[in-house]
Amino acid sequence: MTTTTTPRTVVITGGNRGIGYAIAEEFVAQGHRVAVTSRSGSGGPEGALTVKGDVNDTESIDAAFDAVEKELGPVEVVVANAGVTRDTLLLRMTESDFTEVIDTNLTGAFRVVKRASKGMLKARFGRVVLISSVVGLYGSPGQINYSSSKAALVGFARSLTRELGGRGITANVVAPGFIETDMTAELPEAQQSEYKKNIPAARYGTAAEVAKAVAWLASDDAAYISGAVIPVDGGLGMGH
Template sequence: MTTPTTTPRTVLITGGNRGIGFSLAEEFIAQGYRVAVTARSGEGPAGALTVRADVTDSASIDAAFTEVEAALGPVEVVVANAGMTRDMLLLRMSEDDFTDVIDTNLTGAFRVVKRASKGMLKARFGRVILISSVVGLYGSAGQVNYSASKAGLVGLARSITRELGARGITANVVAPGFIETEMTAELPDALQAEYKKSIPAGRFASPTEVARVVAWLASDDAGYISGAVIPVDGGLGMGH
């Protein structure tokens, strides 16, 4: 793989203590970035600065950014990765089940990007990368709340692109499909095999495969890409 053209920059990844977020941090560290992760608990990988933050709380986000800026300099790349699920059928889903997921996955991304944009506007440079999901546009039974929150990120990125694109700021969405994580590993083998039948690639992705796409979007090579939705789903969501 050709190493993308990168300028060492400061990157902040929300929810970087596990899963895809942890792999994102590892990849950015490997490529020479100054990396910070937010976490409500736990730690990011070795070499990353871990700061405490809750994306549903603007004050905690502001404090986290202030801590990162003091230690690593202005945040030039922000990856909104923190998310949650609360899956259930529509008729059983309470209003809180819906709004809590929206508040974390969509409004949380808004809070993070709003705080990050201050420094980006001043520097006239920024990379905003929002981690969505194949189900954001594909849909998924039992995930009305999650799908809606992940679809909303597309509108967020495209509006940011139109509003801030002339200031050297890009905003893009990465939409992973099934990824090899602790969560998918716990699925019964028969169910995993059933899911893989629906994926043209016939397998789940490794977290590193997602991380490299995100790191490429942050690189100098991707400076003219904005408002895009890049699927990393093995072909599952084609046309959606």
């Protein structure tokens, strides 16, 4: 099966490292016009435009989109990937531990998608992909803030689908499981084996595998898919 690809202008938030970087690489490889945002305004793969953008700041996001539109044209695909963690058990979690994670992971996605949707409505075409997590539906001790923010993205995508689905705009969620990143590499060997025992695929995923799913949702082939949650987790979250 060949994927039909029309070159699009794509923005990926937090595309300077990890999963966001791999998503940007995949879109570049498929011949799209790609921009990534990072708080520093640097990073991002070769072939992508990197602009300064902080998802916690509406004016910063507006300026980032202005810069991308000037350089690459109207934004047709947006991937809300930027996220943070502040892991700790509920009784130790401060209110700022909770609100900081919600503001970046959920309200940050709102700021980005709201800005992107203006151009999409005008063009009557758009692809919104929100990067969630297996823990959004599966749950995880010590991650009440993070899993809440990631679960909320599902309701976001489904409400957006009902609002804008008739205008050629789709909104979907990709929920990665345990992915090989700098963060998982730092886990002790014993802990890594313990996690792998729960994954039917018996291995961690790669950032490239997440990127392929995201790029497919943005492709012409996925035009009739909206409000879906696509797990990329080796079977870890089945039924959740």
